[in-house]
Amino acid sequence: MMKKILILLVPLVSLAAGVGAGSLLKPEAETPGESDHGAEAPAPDEAPEYVKLSNQFVVPILRDGQVGSLVILSLSLEVRPGQSEEVYAKEPKLRDALLQVLFDHANAGGFDGGFTEGAALSPLRQALKEAAQVALGQIVTDVLISDIVRQDG
Structure with a gap:
């Protein structure tokens, strides 16, 4: 029994470490204009803020x-200027809502x-955005998938 658990855990821990290292070496946020998933554009003098969620989603x-x-997955939120603290204040509620969307997507x-094709990810991005807006309101203008990997066992 312990051997089966170790066989499953070793690759997962290695994968998590690799993804974590990659996330640390990757630039923190996209610059405005790099993402065009149909997000509302802020006024030209108001650049959006990007909030990288602290933990990955498994x-x-x-x-x-x-x-x-x-x-x-690693997710970031595009939010209206000055709203980053609101995201962190409600992160547990937000993570719960986003995880439910991810579980539903997986079960479907x-x-x-x-699964990484644009047409396949578009509905997921939209569902994540809607869930984030339910949790945080209209301060969220987009949800960005900054990293995604599938580890087959």
Whole structure:
């Protein structure tokens, strides 16, 4: 039993460490204009702020009742200027809402096949944005998927 657990945990810990290291070496935020997922554009004199959520999201993909894969994502929010603290103040509620969207997406098969194609990620981005707006209000103008990886077991 312990051997089975170790066989599953070692690759996951290695993956998490690699993704974490990659996140640390990656620039913190996109510059305005790099993301055009249909977000409302702020006024030209008001550049949006980008808030990188502190922890990654880990989504198990079940196959025949067993964890067959894990999808690990890093998300950032595009928010109206001066609203970063509001995001951090409500982060537990926000993470819960975003995780529910990710679990629903996984259960619908959204992380199968070519899940990184633009057409496949667009509905996920929209659902994440809507969930973030329910949790935080209209301060959220977009949700950015800054990292995504699927680890098949």
